[in-house]
Amino acid sequence: MTYDRLVCANCAAPVSQGRCPVCRANRERLQQEGPFAGLNPMALIALMAVLVAALALVARAA
Ligand SMILES: [Zn+2]
Numbered sequence: 001m002t003y004d005r006l007v008c009a010n011c012a013a014p015v016s017q018g019r020c021p022v023c024r025a026n027r028e029r030l031q032q033e034g035p036f037a038g039l040n041p042m043a044l045i046a047l048m049a050v051l052v053a054a055l056a057l058v059a060r061a062a
Contacts, residue, residue, distance in 0.1 A: 006026070006030075008020065008022055008023045008026065009022070010022035010023070011023060015027050015030075
């Protein structure tokens with residue numbers, strides 16, 4: 001889905017420019033409909049941190 005032409009109801013600027021918090025929230029929500037739908041960026045970062053920690057433990061044990 002494209003949001004390039006979506007105009008914000010709050011600041012009347014294109015949502016893709018992210019000029020106000022409403023724009024940014026809408027942009028984020030629309031971007032989550034992409035290939036990573038349902039994947040929260042913070043969850044991804046946490047997952048990466050867990051993986052790195054596990055790798056460090058394995059490397060230390062070896
Ligand atoms: Zn806006």
